[in-house]
Amino acid sequence: MKLPQALPRGLLLIGLGLGPMLAFAGVPEKAPNAGAPYSAKGADTCLSCHDDPEVVDVFHTAHAQPNDARTPFGKGGLQCEACHGPGGNHAKRVKKGESRPSMIKFGRTAATPVGVQNAMCLGCHEQTAVANWHMGPHDVNNVSCAACHDSHKAKDAVLARATQPDVCYTCHVAERSQFQKVYAHPVRQGKLACSDCHAPHGTVAQKQLVRATVNDTCYECHAEKRGPLLWEHQPVTEDCSTCHAPHGSSNPGMVKQRGPLLCQSCHSQQGHPSFGYGPSGLPGNAAPATALALGNCMNCHSQVHGSNHPSGSSLTR
Ligand code: HEC
Ligand code: HEC
Ligand code: HEC
Ligand code: HEC
Ligand code: HEC
Ligand code: HEC
Ligand code: HEC
Ligand code: HEC
Ligand code: HEC
Ligand code: HEC
Structure with a gap:
């Protein structure tokens, strides 16, 4: 495996404005390690203790691009500490009877407040991929980025059609059984993902749909149902989900009755x-x-x- 060269903590680079955006966003005040110094040798420091495969896999992800300075492992990047916060104290030897100072820990059940976890990711992503995050129910309900994203896995399950639904079902249990019904959108077959219809990062549209209305969402794939027609049927032009259960139903044609x-x-x-x-x-x-x-x-x-x-x-x- 090729490990990127661990760079000295880029104080100078940051000073020159070449450091990652995170350096400017800062580590939130409520982070367990807020105010701590960064480690001396970046990832190399961390890997001296954390060399298990699950952790090291992070070098196979989109975040480990030595030639892309925007990524944590790009030139001048804070590497592991871009996400986990400064580890200078954490990485030190711990005296007997004392406990190791904490790092930012990710996930649904992690001790670090979700707001702090997400701020680490948003520091780099808020302007682009997750621009509408604060408009969506996932933010409002304290769902962490890491509840959906597995940042240490080369293949982040939520990004692939075939594996995404299972990530969503960990919380949306009812939807799983809807897609199990005899007449359902072929999500189980991996032909369609939740994110073909829903914007997981938030939107102003009802039910987090990818388009402004239910019908506009359906027309994305069922364009032939879009009018104008000579003789229209009012409920059809108004809302497909008046008659159809959009996930699945036990009636042919996915109709509600x-x-x-x-x-x-x-x-x-x-x-x-x-x-x-x-x-x-x-x-x-x-x-x-x-x-x-x-x-x-x-x-x-x-x-x-x-x-x-x-x-x-x-x-x-
Ligand atoms: C000297 C060994 C050592 C070094 C160096 C070290 N860690 Fe740790 N780390 C540990 C141990 C031990 C734990 C488990 C702590 C516990 O369970 O209380 C831990 C836990 C963690 C956790 C889980 C959250 C927590 O605080 O329990 C993260 C995340 C983490 N380390 C990241 C890092 C990063 C990033 C670096 C490099 C900046 C690093 N560690 C350097 C030993 C080390
Ligand atoms: C230092 C900045 C930085 C931080 C911090 C950061 N990212 Fe990223 N992330 C990037 C960059 C840059 C890319 C690559 C974007 C591209 O190729 O267009 C990326 C890519 C991604 C991707 C796409 C992966 C793929 O395979 O296409 C996901 C998902 C992602 N980040 C989630 C997260 C999450 C979740 C966190 C917090 C745990 C996080 N990021 C923290 C900069 C960052
Ligand atoms: C509810 C699950 C969920 C949560 C929570 C979530 N994401 Fe995502 N994310 C996804 C899905 C699904 C995709 C793939 C989107 C697609 O295919 O259109 C994705 C894609 C991405 C990408 C890649 C975008 C691209 O265009 O390649 C980035 C970056 C990202 N997420 C960052 C984040 C960050 C940062 C957070 C937290 C603020 C977050 N995500 C929270 C589900 C989630
Ligand atoms: C892009 C952000 C990001 C980077 C960079 C990153 N991690 Fe993580 N790390 C996470 C997330 C998110 C988790 C939670 C589990 C998951 O999603 O895979 C995690 C989990 C961990 C854990 C397990 C902690 C626990 O909860 O018990 C350790 C240890 C760890 N990371 C260490 C490291 C080390 C060491 C590096 C650098 C080699 C690193 N991380 C780089 C985001 C990151
Ligand atoms: C960690 C738990 C969790 C995960 C994982 C999760 N969600 Fe959610 N989701 C919620 C919560 C909580 C809400 C807000 C309460 C509700 O409406 O159920 C929500 C709301 C929604 C809504 C809006 C419902 C409405 O009434 O407006 C949609 C759509 C949605 N999620 C889709 C997804 C998709 C798609 C995924 C997978 C990519 C996903 N969720 C993963 C917890 C989660
Ligand atoms: C073909 C498009 C489509 C796909 C694929 C899809 N949904 Fe939906 N979903 C909808 C529509 C449309 C609604 C709104 C239904 C309504 O208003 O009656 C909805 C509603 C929801 C709601 C809100 C339910 C409520 O009772 O308010 C959740 C949660 C949800 N979807 C989750 C998911 C998850 C998880 C997946 C993937 C496993 C998924 N959806 C796949 C179209 C879709
Ligand atoms: C991302 C593409 C996509 C979107 C968006 C989409 N569908 Fe579909 N739809 C499909 C596919 C694929 C099939 C399966 C076609 C097949 O099996 O030949 C399908 C099948 C159907 C069927 C027929 C089921 C049957 O048993 O014959 C109905 C009804 C349907 N969709 C309604 C909707 C409604 C209502 C919406 C909006 C809420 C919608 N679709 C949004 C892709 C989509
Ligand atoms: C055997 C064929 C047939 C069946 C079955 C049938 N219809 Fe009709 N329906 C017609 C015909 C033909 C007309 C046109 C009558 C006319 O223009 O005077 C019509 C007219 C209508 C109209 C328009 C009446 C108007 O005022 O112009 C409605 C609404 C309607 N049907 C609803 C239904 C419903 C609901 C059902 C099922 C419960 C049904 N039809 C079953 C043949 C049928
Ligand atoms: C959500 C309510 C709703 C449902 C469900 C519904 N319709 Fe309609 N339908 C309407 C409305 C509203 C009109 C327009 C009536 C008008 O213009 O006077 C209409 C018009 C019609 C017309 C034309 C009548 C005319 O005078 O132009 C027919 C035929 C018809 N519907 C048949 C059906 C059939 C068959 C079904 C079941 C597959 C059905 N409708 C389900 C609300 C509904
Ligand atoms: C008035 C009720 C009603 C509304 C509203 C409605 N449909 Fe349907 N749809 C049906 C019925 C009934 C069937 C036939 C079911 C069967 O196979 O027995 C059907 C079948 C379908 C099919 C599969 C067969 C075909 O015609 O391709 C698709 C796809 C579909 N509808 C999409 C849509 C979309 C997209 C919308 C919104 C633009 C919509 N429907 C609105 C009643 C409705």
């Missing part, structure tokens, strides 16, 4: 367009006999998403 019931939740019970589903629901002679046999409004009103046919006003063609 089966055939007639779905339609009858809006269309009245009186006369056709208003016969019930079943003999007792049939009002007089209004419904064609075939309707019952066919059972489903869609057998005639096949163009439920709207029609471009000149005589498609009843969405039958």
Whole structure:
């Protein structure tokens, strides 16, 4: 394995404005090691004790790019301490009976306050990747970057379609069972990820969708459902999720309710367009006999998403 050359702590570089952004953002006051000095030899200092593979794997990540000065391990970077804070005291020999001064520790259950953890990452990322962080429910609910990101792994599970959902399911348990249903978006098959529809870092859109509305999100992939059409069906242009369960459902086509019931939740019970589903629901002679046999409004009103046919006003063609 190629370890980057450990550079002396870059006081001079930082002074010249060449240090990483973190140097300017600073270590938050509530950090366990705030105010401590940086270690003498950067990563080399740390590796003398922390040489287990899980830790060393950090050199296989996007953060370890010696030629990219913006990364922790780039020229002049603070290396391990860019994320964990200054380790000058922590790395010293500890006298018997005393405990080792703490570093910033990451993760959902870590002792370091989430605000402090995230500030270390945001110091470099707030201007770009996570620009809307403070608008989202994850920030508001104290979710740490490290609850989703595994910074020491060459393959950060949350960044890949096939492995991302399991990261989300650690907290969003109900969604797992939604995607297990027979008719579901192919997330289980790895064809779609949560982040195809949701912006995990926050947005102003409802339910953290990637587009401003549910429909705009759906049109990203189902462009053929976008109007304008000659004959539109009002609920379709308003909100696809009126009829569809966007994650999955036990009904064909991922609809929330089966055939007639779905339609009858809006269309009245009186006369056709208003016969019930079943003999007792049939009002007089209004419904064609075939309707019952066919059972489903869609057998005639096949163009439920709207029609471009000149005589498609009843969405039958
Ligand atoms: C002399 C050995 C030694 C050196 C050098 C050292 N550590 Fe540690 N580190 C430890 C020990 C031992 C623990 C476990 C402390 C405990 O469980 O109380 C630890 C724990 C940690 C933790 C977990 C958080 C915590 O405070 O318990 C982090 C993160 C960490 N070290 C990072 C670093 C970094 C970064 C460096 C380099 C700046 C470094 N360490 C240098 C021995 C060392
Ligand atoms: C010293 C600055 C700095 C710090 C601190 C930092 N990052 Fe980064 N990070 C970068 C740079 C630079 C890149 C590479 C960006 C690029 O290639 O466009 C990057 C890349 C990433 C990526 C993309 C990885 C990939 O494989 O594409 C993720 C995810 C990430 N950082 C998360 C974090 C998290 C979480 C933290 C805090 C634990 C953190 N970063 C701390 C600078 C930093
Ligand atoms: C809820 C889970 C989650 C949390 C919390 C989270 N991220 Fe991410 N992050 C993701 C996902 C998913 C992606 C991949 C995005 C995509 O594919 O569009 C990502 C991508 C990134 C990237 C790479 C962006 C790029 O364009 O390559 C960076 C950098 C990053 N995250 C930093 C952070 C930082 C910093 C924090 C904390 C402030 C954070 N993330 C918190 C899930 C999360
Ligand atoms: C980009 C930010 C970043 C850099 C750089 C980084 N770490 Fe970490 N480190 C983390 C995060 C986040 C975790 C929590 C576990 C995870 O996500 O993999 C962690 C976990 C650890 C742990 C386990 C602590 C515990 O919770 O028990 C140790 C030890 C550690 N890092 C040491 C180091 C050392 C040594 C280096 C330098 C060689 C380093 N880290 C570089 C972000 C970073
Ligand atoms: C550490 C726990 C945790 C992880 C991991 C996590 N979330 Fe969340 N998420 C929350 C919390 C807490 C909320 C806010 C409360 C709620 O709405 O359930 C939330 C809210 C959301 C919302 C908004 C819900 C709304 O009603 O507006 C979406 C969408 C979301 N998360 C998607 C994701 C995705 C996608 C991932 C994986 C990339 C993910 N989450 C990973 C904890 C987590
Ligand atoms: C095809 C697009 C799509 C995909 C893929 C998707 N979602 Fe959603 N999700 C939505 C829509 C649309 C809503 C809003 C539903 C509504 O308002 O009724 C939503 C709502 C949510 C909510 C809020 C639920 C609530 O009760 O308020 C959470 C949490 C969530 N999704 C998590 C996830 C997770 C985790 C994944 C991946 C495992 C995921 N979503 C994948 C489209 C999607
Ligand atoms: C990132 C792309 C993407 C987005 C965004 C998306 N879908 Fe899909 N959708 C798919 C894929 C892929 C399939 C599976 C197609 C297949 O199996 O042929 C699918 C299938 C469907 C199906 C058919 C299921 C079946 O059993 O035939 C419905 C209904 C559907 N999506 C509705 C929606 C709705 C509503 C939204 C918005 C909340 C949405 N989709 C957003 C990609 C997407
Ligand atoms: C009024 C209820 C309703 C609304 C609103 C609705 N759909 Fe549908 N959709 C259906 C029904 C019913 C089916 C057929 C289900 C079946 O296979 O039995 C269907 C099927 C689908 C299918 C799979 C078959 C096909 O036609 O491609 C997709 C994809 C789809 N809808 C996407 C959308 C999108 C995107 C929106 C929003 C623009 C939307 N739907 C709004 C009722 C609706
Ligand atoms: C969320 C409520 C809602 C649901 C569910 C719904 N519709 Fe509609 N539908 C409407 C509204 C509103 C109109 C427009 C009525 C108007 O313009 O007078 C409409 C119009 C129609 C029309 C055209 C009638 C006309 O006069 O233009 C037909 C046909 C129709 N719907 C069939 C269906 C079928 C079949 C289903 C089930 C797949 C269904 N609808 C589900 C609300 C709904
Ligand atoms: C056997 C075929 C058939 C079935 C099944 C059927 N319809 Fe119709 N429906 C029609 C025809 C044909 C029209 C057009 C009547 C007209 O224009 O006078 C129509 C008209 C409508 C209209 C528009 C009425 C108006 O005022 O213009 C609505 C709404 C409607 N149907 C809803 C439903 C619903 C809801 C169901 C299921 C419970 C259903 N239909 C089942 C054939 C059918």
